[in-house]
Every structure is written in structure tokens, then in C-alpha cells.
Amino acid sequence: MYSGIIKKMDSEYLSPVNYSFLIGDKKVNLNQLINKKITLNWSGQVECLCGKRLSKFYRQNFCYQCYWNAPEASPSIFKPELCTADLGIEERDLEWEMKFQIAPHYIYLANSSDLKVGITRKTQKLTRWIDQGASQAVLIAEVPNRRISGIVELEFKKSISDRTNWRKMLSGAPSTLDMLELKKKYSVLIPPYLREFIINNDNVTTINYPVIEYPQKINSMSFQKQSCIEGSLLGIKGQYLLFDAGRVFNVRAHSGYIADLIF
Numbered sequence: 295m296y297s298g299i300i301k302k303m304d305s306e307y308l309s310p311v312n313y314s315f316l317i318g319d320k321k322v323n324l325n326q327l328i329n330k331k332i333t334l335n336w337s338g339q340v341e342c343l344c345g346k347r348l349s350k351f352y353r354q355n356f357c358y359q360c361y362w363n364a365p366e367a368s369p370s371i372f373k374p375e376l377c378t379a380d381l382g383i384e385e386r387d388l389e390w391e392m393k394f395q396i397a398p399h400y401i402y403l404a405n406s407s408d409l410k411v412g413i414t415r416k417t418q419k420l421t422r423w424i425d426q427g428a429s430q431a432v433l434i435a436e437v438p439n440r441r442i443s444g445i446v447e448l449e450f451k452k453s454i455s456d457r458t459n460w461r462k463m464l465s466g467a468p469s470t471l472d473m474l475e476l477k478k479k480y481s482v483l484i485p486p487y488l489r490e491f492i493i494n495n496d497n498v499t500t501i502n503y504p505v506i507e508y509p510q511k512i513n514s515m516s517f518q519k520q521s522c523i524e525g526s527l528l529g530i531k532g533q534y535l536l537f538d539a540g541r542v543f544n545v546r547a548h549s550g551y552i553a554d555l556i557f
Contacts, residue, residue, distance in 0.1 A: 296320045296555040299341050302533055302546040305424045310504040313530045315545070317555050324530055325504050333524035333556040334543070336517040340550045347552075350518070355550050365390045374413060374444030381441075399443035401435045401450070403480065404428035405471045406532075407462035411450040411480075413443040424501060425546065427463040427532030431499045432473040434481060435491040442488065449483045464534055464542055466508045473498045505529030509540035516544070517551055 298318020306312040313324040341347050342357040343366060352358040354367060361367045365387040370376040378384070379391040398416040403409060406428045414422035416436065423431045437443050447456060462468075474496055481492055507528045515523050515537075525537040533546035 296322060298552065300545065300548050300551045300553055302425070302549050303530075305421060307420045307424065307501070310502045311424055311530070313504065315555060317553070322555065324527070324535075327557055328504055328527050328529065329506060330527060330557060331524065332527050333522065333554075334517075335554040335556070336521040337552045337554070338521065339552045341552060342550060351550065355547075365394070370395070370440075370444075374440045375448055377439070377441035377444060379441075380439040395440040397439065399437055399440050400433050401437070401443055401446045401484075402431055402433050403454075403473060403476055404432075405430040405468050405473065407459035407468060409454060409471060409476060410458060411447055411454045411456050413440070413447050415440075420499070423499065425533050426458050427460075427503070427534070429467050429501055430471060430473050431501070432477050432497070433493045433495070434477060435484060435488070436493055437488070437491045442491075446484055446488060449485060450480060453483060454480065458532075460532070460534075460544075461512050464509060464512055464531060464536065503529065503531040505531055505536060507536070509536060509542060511540045513539070513541045514544070515541050517548060517553070 296317045301316040304314040304316060315322040315324050338349060339347050340351055342360050344357065344360050346357050348357060353361050356364065356367050363386060368385045370385060377395045379388060379395040385391055399413055400416055400419055401413050403411055404423055404426060406426050435446060437446065484492060523543055525541060527535060528538055529536040533544060535543045535545060
């Protein structure tokens with residue numbers, strides 16, 4: 295048995311993706327547990343990033359104080375075009391924001407449930423695509439900071455969604471798309487003064503997931519509905535564990551929950 299605070303799963307870009315479950319200070323390889331019974335027991339407590347323990351989070355896996363004051367929960371986290379660190383303007387903590395925002399970012403197209411646009415730090419592209427359950431992805435542009443990536447993404451969002459339909463994503467692999475043709479089609483959406491950042495290559499990343507059976511009818515489980523979640527693990531995709539009987543569990547959504555993992 296492993297006990298502690300749950301964190302979002304680690305992933306390694308292999309074929310299929312290799313997943314590790316992070317709980318406390320332990321890392322458990324999940325691929326080896328596929329087709330085996332596992333149990334997750336919630337203690338009834340959660341822990342915020344500030345260290346405060348509660349019976350439930352206020353919002354977005356934060357306590358009340360952190361949600362309204364921590365830089366990790368600032369509006370620009372959800373709307374990158376609102377970032378201001380590169381302009382020397384503080385939102386909540388300029389030192390933290392400069393480290394987070396002033397770094398190369400990619401704008402990309404991904405095929406998860408359908409075609410979508412997204413942004414990510416340059417160092418996180420594979421992690422980001424895997425976390426979203428993408429089967430294909432291609433880079434569009436590389437820009438010097440998060441604010442500019444948000445501005446470009448806004449232009450794309452006029453024509454393409456930036457969201458993944460998680461139910462459709464968990465229902466199976468999407469139809470293969472011609473990602474290079476789509477890149478060519480949508481690159482014109484980038485404002486002319488930013489087109490110097492377009493990446494000129496033909497590299498399309500494909501991602502395979504360790505799934506032996508996709509759910510026919512999805513039943514989402516959470517600790518707020520039931521404190522014990524157990525069953526045969528039939529696959530992993532994105533940040534979801536796929537159990538028997540169509541049941542799925544979003545690990546990332548439960549970051550900060552204090553639980554036991556038994557197998």
C-alpha cells in the first residue's frame with residue numbers, strides 16, 4: 295500500500311506512453327498494473343499547495359486564500375493573453391510570473407477528440423500533448439513568452455476550439471488527420487507581425503496509449519462522490535485511469551487529495 299498526496303501522473307513518451315502514479319514521495323509504474331485490480335481510498339482530506347489541509351478545496355484545487363492570492367491561480371493562468379510579466383507588470387508575484395511567463399512557448403495543433411489549438415512551454419510539449427490525450431500533434435510557432443502565445447491562440451480560437459471533448463477522447467482513438475495540411479491552412483491566422491515565429495518543419499508527433507479496452511458508456515468517478523474507487527485497470531489515456539464497466543477517474547483533477555493506493 296502507498297499513502298500520501300496524489301499528484302498528476304508522470305508520463306514518458308514511449309509506444310505506448312509509460313505512466314507513473316505519484317503518491318506521497320513514491321512513484322508507481324501503472325503500465326504494469328493494467329488488467330489488474332487497483333484500489334484508491336480517499337482519507338477525506340485534501341492539501342493545498344500552501345500546505346493547508348481541508349475537507350475540500352475552495353476552487354481549482356486551491357484553498358480560499360490561494361485561489362484569490364497565489365500566482366498559480368491568477369487569471370492569466372487560464373487566459374494567457376492576460377500575462378504581463380514580460381512588460382514588467384505584476385499580477386500577484388512578479389518574480390514567480392517572470393520565471394513562468396518569460397520562456398519560449400509553442401503554439402500547436404493537436405488531434406485529441408477533434409482538432410484543437412493549444413499553447414505550452416517549449417520544455418513541456420510532449421507532456422502537454424499526452425496530458426490532453428492527443429493522438430497527433432504538430433508545432434505551428436515558437437514565441438518568446440506566454441503572453442504572445444496567448445495572443446496567437448486567440449486568433450486560432452476564432453476558427454478552432456482550444457478544448458478537448460474528454461468523453462469523446464476516452465471513447466477511442468480519433469480519426470487520423472492530415473496535420474501538415476491543417477498547419478498550412480491555419481498558419482495564415484497568425485498576425486503578419488508574428489509570422490516570423492512560424493516553425494517550418496514537417497514533423498508530426500504520433501502518440502499511442504496503453505489501453506486494452508475503451509469504455510462504451512463513460513461513467514466519471516470522483517472522491518466527492520465515493521471515497522473508495524476500485525476495479526480492473528483497463529487503460530490509461532491523458533490523465534485518466536480507465537476502469538472496467540466504463541468507469542473513468544481523472545487523476546489530475548484529484549491533485550492534492552490524500553489517499554491510499556492498493557494493488
